Amino acid sequence: MANYDALPLVVLTEQFAKLPGIGAKSAARLAYHVMSMEAAEVEAFANALLNARRTVHFCRCCENLTDKEFCPVCEDDARDRSVVCVVETPKDISAFERTGEYKGVYHVLHGLISPLKNILPDDLKIRSLVARVQQGGIQEVIMATNPTVEGDATAAYISQLLKPLGVKVSRLAFGLPVGGQLEYADEVTLYKALENRNIM
Amino acid sequence: MANYDALPLVVLTEQFAKLPGIGAKSAARLAYHVMSMEAAEVEAFANALLNARRTVHFCRCCENLTDKEFCPVCEDDARDRSVVCVVETPKDISAFERTGEYKGVYHVLHGLISPLKNILPDDLKIRSLVARVQQGGIQEVIMATNPTVEGDATAAYISQLLKPLGVKVSRLAFGLPVGGQLEYADEVTLYKALENRNIM
Numbered sequence: 066m067a068n069y070d071a072l073p074l075v076v077l078t079e080q081f082a083k084l085p086g087i088g089a090k091s092a093a094r095l096a097y098h099v100m101s102m103e104a105a106e107v108e109a110f111a112n113a114l115l116n117a118r119r120t121v122h123f124c125r126c127c128e129n130l131t132d133k134e135f136c137p138v139c140e141d142d143a144r145d146r147s148v149v150c151v152v153e154t155p156k157d158i159s160a161f162e163r164t165g166e167y168k169g170v171y172h173v174l175h176g177l178i179s180p181l182k183n184i185l186p187d188d189l190k191i192r193s194l195v196a197r198v199q200q201g202g203i204q205e206v207i208m209a210t211n212p213t214v215e216g217d218a219t220a221a222y223i224s225q226l227l228k229p230l231g232v233k234v235s236r237l238a239f240g241l242p243v244g245g246q247l248e249y250a251d252e253v254t255l256y257k258a259l260e261n262r263n264i265m
Numbered sequence: 266m267a268n269y270d271a272l273p274l275v276v277l278t279e280q281f282a283k284l285p286g287i288g289a290k291s292a293a294r295l296a297y298h299v300m301s302m303e304a305a306e307v308e309a310f311a312n313a314l315l316n317a318r319r320t321v322h323f324c325r326c327c328e329n330l331t332d333k334e335f336c337p338v339c340e341d342d343a344r345d346r347s348v349v350c351v352v353e354t355p356k357d358i359s360a361f362e363r364t365g366e367y368k369g370v371y372h373v374l375h376g377l378i379s380p381l382k383n384i385l386p387d388d389l390k391i392r393s394l395v396a397r398v399q400q401g402g403i404q405e406v407i408m409a410t411n412p413t414v415e416g417d418a419t420a421a422y423i424s425q426l427l428k429p430l431g432v433k434v435s436r437l438a439f440g441l442p443v444g445g446q447l448e449y450a451d452e453v454t455l456y457k458a459l460e461n462r463n464i465m
Contacts, residue, residue: 070330070355070359071317071320071321071330071331071332071333071336072332073313073316073317073320073321073332074317074321074330076313076316076317077313077314077316077317079313080309080310080313080314083306083310084295084298085294085295085298086291086294086295090448090449091286093356093359094285094286094356095284095285095286096317097330097354097355097356098284098285099314099317099318100317100318100321100330102318104318104319106283107314107315107318108315109280110280110283110314111311111312111314111315112311113273113276113277113279113280114277114280114299114307114310114311114314115307115308115311116273116276116277117271117273117274117276117277117296117299117300118299118300118302118304118307119304120271120273121271121273121274121300130270130271130274130297130300131271132271132272132273133271136271154297155270155297156293156294156297159270248290249290
């Protein structure tokens with residue numbers, strides 16, 4: 066099939082299609098939409114892309130995404146540094162913050178162990194978590210990975226690493242719908258899951 | 266609710282959320298995805314955005330989007346320049362080209378008349394269509410706007426403008442599902458609609 070679109074549009078469509086959850090038709094629609102945007106708007110979009118990728122990096126303490134040395138949670142003196150909540154992605158931190166009930170700090174793994182997808186423990190931010198616990202001052206580590214096979218396996222793996230270090234390791238209560246996504250949980254469910262966490 | 270995301274991420278999320286069909290959650294997901302992309306990939310994406318917006322403009326003849334003076338259809342000597350198919354968007358051209366049955370040329374309106382949305386005939390590429398017909402050499406103009414109220418009204422309006430110029434004006438047959446979107450029609454339906462077009 067011959068493509069009668071202008072080449073720069075085809076290139077842009079391909080770029081949109083690379084994004085997760087955007088198929089060929091949506092990508093073409095978005096590319097055409099860009100044509101109808103003001104030049105200044107397109108520049109703002111392009112700059113936002115470049116700026117986010119260039120300035121945002123991992124928090125030196127908890128591996129959350131930040132454009133400073135430490136993320137806002139780690140910088141907040143009011144947080145309880147003796148409790149660390151281990152999450153898969155930075156999005157999960159926002160979910161916990163929405164409950165307004167959690168006063169501890171976080172650690173972001175940036176993934177889950179998944180031999181099928183060739184994601185091994187060394188690909189995640191587990192080493193820096195172990196180092197944090199070894200430095201002392203942490204009393205409890207709450208495993209808050211998604212209630213899926215991979216989330217459970219990762220929690221179990223990390224729990225085995227941390228328990229010999231004399232720290233309490235707990236797991237979010239399964240008030241969460243099993244097989245669901247943590248970031249879509251409502252505030253109350255998430256708070257209940259936090260309250261009823263079980264010692265591993 | 267405090268936002269614990271890094272500011273450049275928030276800005277990028279807002280940019281994604283401005284795109285059609287992308288809500289707040291999807292925008293956040295896409296922004297996080299950009300963080301996991303290689304820097305070179307993000308640059309390629311940003312460049313594709315800027316490049317498409319800067320180099321793509323309207324074909325001097327048919328108002329299709331192109332990065333050259335004329336679009337590929339208008340430049341193709343094998344096309345029958347006596348038949349002009351009038352469509353709402355450049356995407357509709359791709360839909361017709363997929364049928365492989367249409368040998369004429371196109372004219373892109375870039376919208377439909379809609380008093381409710383404050384889109385008047387002068388906001389569309391109608392003047393250049395009339396000028397093309399006045400230049401002569403065109404025997405038939407096929408109105409191929411979507412089979413919706415606005416598509417029908419626009420077709421009727423343009424038909425009234427063109428008929429005094431002594432050109433045959435036809436409308437796509439309603440083999441198309443009424444109220445549907447032209448770009449999602451399958452090849453056979455679209456070809457039937459083209460074959461059974463009615464004189465206006």
